[in-house]
Amino acid sequence: MSEGEQHPPFPHIFQTGELILGRYSVNASMYHNMGAGRHVYDAVAVYDVPDLGLHRRDRVVVKVVSPTDAAAAQNEYDLLRATITNWWDASVAEPIEVSGTYIVTRFVEGQSLRDILNKSGGRLTAARAIKLAHSILQGLDVLHRPREEALRGLVHRDIKPENIMVRNPETSEERVVLIDFGISSTVTEAAGGPLVATWPYASPEQRLDPEAISARSDIFATGVVLYEMLSGRKPFGDGIPQFPRGEDVRIRGLSCPEDEHQKQVDAINSILNRALMMDPSRRYSETRDMSRELELVGSTDFRVALRPDGPILSLGSYPAPVPLESDPSAPPNQDGGPGPKTDSQNHGGSGPDTRFDPPHYSPQRGGTIPFPPGPEVDNIILPPPAYEPPPPDDKYIELINRATSHRSAHDWGPLVESAVMRHVRKTAQEVYHSHPACRFLYLRSSWLEARIIRAIDSAGKFLLTDGEVKSLAKDQNALLAREHIARYDDEVRKQTQRDASETSKHIMFLLSLSGIVILLICIFGSLL
Structure with missing residues (x-):
C-alpha cells in the first residue's frame, strides 16, 4: 500500500x-x-x-x-x-x-475439516481420521521445530476443524494445510499473547496458566480434534468453563462394534489418553512422538466408525500451585530435592485405565487436594465419576446453533433471546396440553394465549448477560448461555405447571358443581 x-x-x-x-x-x-x-x-x-x-x-x-x-x-x-521457509513443507x-x-x-484450495465433518455426519472412518491427524501433526512438527533460519518454533494455539483446510479431499492425495494464526506465538513468547482460544479445543494451561503454553498445547488440541473426527463428539462438549486445578478429569474413551479391530482401538485410546493429559508434562513432548504411534495404528482396512462409549480414560489433574517454601521435613523427590515424591513411571502411562488411581499430586501447603476425602483402601482415594460431555442432541445447544448459524456475531444476543421466547411459548403450550381440563379449553385459543403470556410474564423477560453474549461471540463457548436458557425454561415450565394445576382444579370444581346441580334438578323434576 x-x-x-x-x-x-x-x-x-x-x-x-x-x-x-x-x-x-x-x-x-x-x-x-x-x-x-x-x-x-x-x-x-x-x-x-x-x-x-x-x-x-x-x-x-x-x-x-x-x-x-x-x-x-x-x-x-x-x-x-520468521519461522517458515518452506511453505509447502510446513502445510501452512x-x-x-x-x-x-x-x-x-x-488462498488454500480444498475444504475445511469442519465442512467435511458436517457432510460426513460429524465423524469419519478411523483410517481417514488417523491419516488427517497424522497430516496435522506433520504440519505442527514443522511449525514447532527451531531451524537455522528461525531460532524459535511457532505455537498455533487455535487448532480446530475450522482452521484446518484439507487439500484434495476424499482422494489418496488428501493432506492438511493449517490456517488462521491470529493468536499464535513463538514457543519462547507464548505468555505474551492475549488470553484467547476456542475453548472446546483449548488446553487447560491456556486458561489457567498462559506462561505454560507450549507445543504441547497444540498436541492437546490435536487430540481433541482426533477424538471428534473418530467419534463425532468433542471430549469436553462445548468446553469446560474452568478446568479443575488439582482434580482428576476422566472421560469416556472410544469403542468399536467390530471385535477384530480391538487392538487398534486400544492403541487409539492410549494415544488419546496421553495427548489429552491435564498436566502438559505428561503429554507427548513432540508431535513426532504422537505421529509415530498413529502410524502404527493406521491401516487401509480400518474403515470403521468408532463410538464414544469405551473405557474410562484417566487424564489426571492440572498441577496445583507449587508452594513457594519447601518443607524441610518432606522426603526428597525423585530429583533428589525436598518435597513430595511422585512416581513418574506409574503416572506417566498413556493407556486407558479403569482402575482407581491415587492422586497424582500429594496435598501441599497452599495447594489443593485432588478430590475430597472419601473411602480409602490402602491409601487409594476413589475418583469422581467420569466426565460425560453433553449429548449432541441437547435441545438448548441446538437452539443456540440454529439462532446464530450464518448470522453476524453482533446480532447473536437478540437472535438467541428471540429464539428462547419462542421456545418457552412451546414449553407452556405443552404443559397446558398435558392437563385434560386445560386441553378441553384449548378450543378457546384466546384463553390459552392469555394464560401463556401470564406464565411467561411470571418468569420475567429473558435477557442474556453481557458475559454470556461475550462468551458466545468471542470464546465460542455456549455453556453459560445454555445454562441460563435451561434455568429460564424450567422456571416457565414451573409457572405454567402451577397455573395449569390451579386451573384444572377450578374447572373440575365447576364441573362437579354443575353435575350436582343437574342431578338435583333431575331429582326434583322426577318428584314433581
Whole structure:
C-alpha cells in the first residue's frame, strides 16, 4: 500500500468487486464476526506485484481485524515469515503482506475439516481420521521445530476443524494445510499473547496458566480434534468453563462394534489418553512422538466408525500451585530435592485405565487436594465419576446453533433471546396440553394465549448477560448461555405447571358443581 493511500474507516464492509488495498478485488465475504471485529474476504489480485511474488488473478484471503488488533496482525505476519521457509513443507497458508489492519494470505484450495465433518455426519472412518491427524501433526512438527533460519518454533494455539483446510479431499492425495494464526506465538513468547482460544479445543494451561503454553498445547488440541473426527463428539462438549486445578478429569474413551479391530482401538485410546493429559508434562513432548504411534495404528482396512462409549480414560489433574517454601521435613523427590515424591513411571502411562488411581499430586501447603476425602483402601482415594460431555442432541445447544448459524456475531444476543421466547411459548403450550381440563379449553385459543403470556410474564423477560453474549461471540463457548436458557425454561415450565394445576382444579370444581346441580334438578323434576 502506498504512503498516501488511506484505509477506509473501520468497520467497513467490503462489497463484491470492491478493492482492498487497491489491488485485491473482493469475490465474496467468507466470515464476519462483528463482536470480535474480524472480517474475512475471498479476493483476487488485479495486477502483478513481483515484490510479493503475486500474479494477476492469484486468489487470496484478506483478513481485516479491528484497529486495536493491528499490532497482532503485524505480529502474525512477522512470526510466520520468521519461522517458515518452506511453505509447502510446513502445510501452512503463506502470508503475502500485512498493512495496518489487513493481513493477506494465499488462498488454500480444498475444504475445511469442519465442512467435511458436517457432510460426513460429524465423524469419519478411523483410517481417514488417523491419516488427517497424522497430516496435522506433520504440519505442527514443522511449525514447532527451531531451524537455522528461525531460532524459535511457532505455537498455533487455535487448532480446530475450522482452521484446518484439507487439500484434495476424499482422494489418496488428501493432506492438511493449517490456517488462521491470529493468536499464535513463538514457543519462547507464548505468555505474551492475549488470553484467547476456542475453548472446546483449548488446553487447560491456556486458561489457567498462559506462561505454560507450549507445543504441547497444540498436541492437546490435536487430540481433541482426533477424538471428534473418530467419534463425532468433542471430549469436553462445548468446553469446560474452568478446568479443575488439582482434580482428576476422566472421560469416556472410544469403542468399536467390530471385535477384530480391538487392538487398534486400544492403541487409539492410549494415544488419546496421553495427548489429552491435564498436566502438559505428561503429554507427548513432540508431535513426532504422537505421529509415530498413529502410524502404527493406521491401516487401509480400518474403515470403521468408532463410538464414544469405551473405557474410562484417566487424564489426571492440572498441577496445583507449587508452594513457594519447601518443607524441610518432606522426603526428597525423585530429583533428589525436598518435597513430595511422585512416581513418574506409574503416572506417566498413556493407556486407558479403569482402575482407581491415587492422586497424582500429594496435598501441599497452599495447594489443593485432588478430590475430597472419601473411602480409602490402602491409601487409594476413589475418583469422581467420569466426565460425560453433553449429548449432541441437547435441545438448548441446538437452539443456540440454529439462532446464530450464518448470522453476524453482533446480532447473536437478540437472535438467541428471540429464539428462547419462542421456545418457552412451546414449553407452556405443552404443559397446558398435558392437563385434560386445560386441553378441553384449548378450543378457546384466546384463553390459552392469555394464560401463556401470564406464565411467561411470571418468569420475567429473558435477557442474556453481557458475559454470556461475550462468551458466545468471542470464546465460542455456549455453556453459560445454555445454562441460563435451561434455568429460564424450567422456571416457565414451573409457572405454567402451577397455573395449569390451579386451573384444572377450578374447572373440575365447576364441573362437579354443575353435575350436582343437574342431578338435583333431575331429582326434583322426577318428584314433581
